Amino acid sequence: MSTYQELIAKQRADQSEGFLISVRRLSWSAERLSAERERRLRELLQWSFDHSDFWRERLAGHDLSTFTEADLPSLPILTKKELMANFDRVMTKPNLTLVRVNDHVNHLDGDAYLDDEYRAVVTSGTGGTRGIFVYGWSEWITYALIATRWRTRSGEDPFAPVGTFFATNTKHVSGALHAFSRDFAGDGPLAVTHLPASLPIPEIVVGLNTARPTVLTGYASVIHLLALEALAGRLTIEPNWVSTNGEQLTDDIKRAVRAAWDVEVYDTWGCTEGVFAFPCRPGRPMHLPDDLAIIEPVDENNDPVPYGQPAAKILLTNLYNKTQPLIRYEINDSMTIIDEPCECGSGHRRITDIRGRFDTFFEYENGTIIHRLGMEGVLLGDPNVVEMQVTQTHGGMAVSLVTQGECDTAVLRNNLIEMLIRSGLSDPDVTVVKVESLERMWSGKLRQFEPLAR
Numbered sequence: 001m002s003t004y005q006e007l008i009a010k011q012r013a014d015q016s017e018g019f020l021i022s023v024r025r026l027s028w029s030a031e032r033l034s035a036e037r038e039r040r041l042r043e044l045l046q047w048s049f050d051h052s053d054f055w056r057e058r059l060a061g062h063d064l065s066t067f068t069e070a071d072l073p074s075l076p077i078l079t080k081k082e083l084m085a086n087f088d089r090v091m092t093k094p095n096l097t098l099v100r101v102n103d104h105v106n107h108l109d110g111d112a113y114l115d116d117e118y119r120a121v122v123t124s125g126t127g128g129t130r131g132i133f134v135y136g137w138s139e140w141i142t143y144a145l146i147a148t149r150w151r152t153r154s155g156e157d158p159f160a161p162v163g164t165f166f167a168t169n170t171k172h173v174s175g176a177l178h179a180f181s182r183d184f185a186g187d188g189p190l191a192v193t194h195l196p197a198s199l200p201i202p203e204i205v206v207g208l209n210t211a212r213p214t215v216l217t218g219y220a221s222v223i224h225l226l227a228l229e230a231l232a233g234r235l236t237i238e239p240n241w242v243s244t245n246g247e248q249l250t251d252d253i254k255r256a257v258r259a260a261w262d263v264e265v266y267d268t269w270g271c272t273e274g275v276f277a278f279p280c281r282p283g284r285p286m287h288l289p290d291d292l293a294i295i296e297p298v299d300e301n302n303d304p305v306p307y308g309q310p311a312a313k314i315l316l317t318n319l320y321n322k323t324q325p326l327i328r329y330e331i332n333d334s335m336t337i338i339d340e341p342c343e344c345g346s347g348h349r350r351i352t353d354i355r356g357r358f359d360t361f362f363e364y365e366n367g368t369i370i371h372r373l374g375m376e377g378v379l380l381g382d383p384n385v386v387e388m389q390v391t392q393t394h395g396g397m398a399v400s401l402v403t404q405g406e407c408d409t410a411v412l413r414n415n416l417i418e419m420l421i422r423s424g425l426s427d428p429d430v431t432v433v434k435v436e437s438l439e440r441m442w443s444g445k446l447r448q449f450e451p452l453a454r
């Protein structure tokens, strides 16, 4: 068995090797991308048929050697609930059972490999159901490259110091990706300063004034607060690249960033299931990674939505994860996708509008801000939490949980209270109750985090 240090050094070296090839794919034409998707799709379907009981049943009767993207609607969609209920049969490696993967994730204390090869990350996503996603060695490299390959596209320095503000828990994809990428620049000092988005802003400001990153990336609400700190003269860094992810990027935030640092902020989008969109030039819509995923825009009934029209959700076919095949996997992010050519020359399709990411933080009267990731981090720490709904109250929050097996709500309540106190709320009022099911919105979506009306 190799040590963690040996493994991560090797995996990072493998990533460095693939970096340039991966960057070049960003400028592929639509035709080349389409051919690449078809080749990968057939390969994925055949692999899944051969190695997974679940997919063998689902794909039976289809001619996989001539299958095209246009044939995808003949396959059923896959929901997170179905995926989790059939986890062991979906996986193409028989030893990656839900019990083993759960056990690995629950004992994570920092970054770690499962069987010297795999990484597992947890999400509740916008749908509220706990999901676990497993990546093999080269699959994780591909995922990390999708998340970062665009950074040098306009001639930026790939080794520029970066400040990031997301979750730091390695159960969460942003924490795991950070742990993996931080030494990418070599053996020198850490090029990335990763500060938990849940830290009080004055502490983030001190950290940044010391580390002096020139690239800033984080939740839109945190970037907004930092821009205001810069305008107030307390934050003295001079970033030349700012991007946001995971929350709505509003015009207010764009204006604040422009005023503070004289740069345009880029919006990005990504998901734990394996996709990151990449920014084009400022003010232009971001591109989908059309070389490594098929994304079908659909309506509430899973019927296709034409390009240029708002889609209620998307169906993802991840073309590179063969450990845990996701074929027509439902993601409840609303977006509008367009396929017209972009001035930058990239043939990757674009997203012009993303919704469904609004309810991602709670703001309290004393200015304390609690991000959904802070709450998720606590609640998903218990593997028996299946679904959650968190409603902000004046002095804290009310949590409803659908659980399976043993779940100690008193422990979860205490952990939430601790997290709230650490974040700046004194004497928080928290209730945690178990329920049979959660109430859904008319669209069928779960309103997972409900802030107080502001």
Ligand SMILES: [Zn+2]
Pocket: 280, 281, 284, 287, 342, 343, 344, 345, 346
């Ligand atoms: Zn473009």
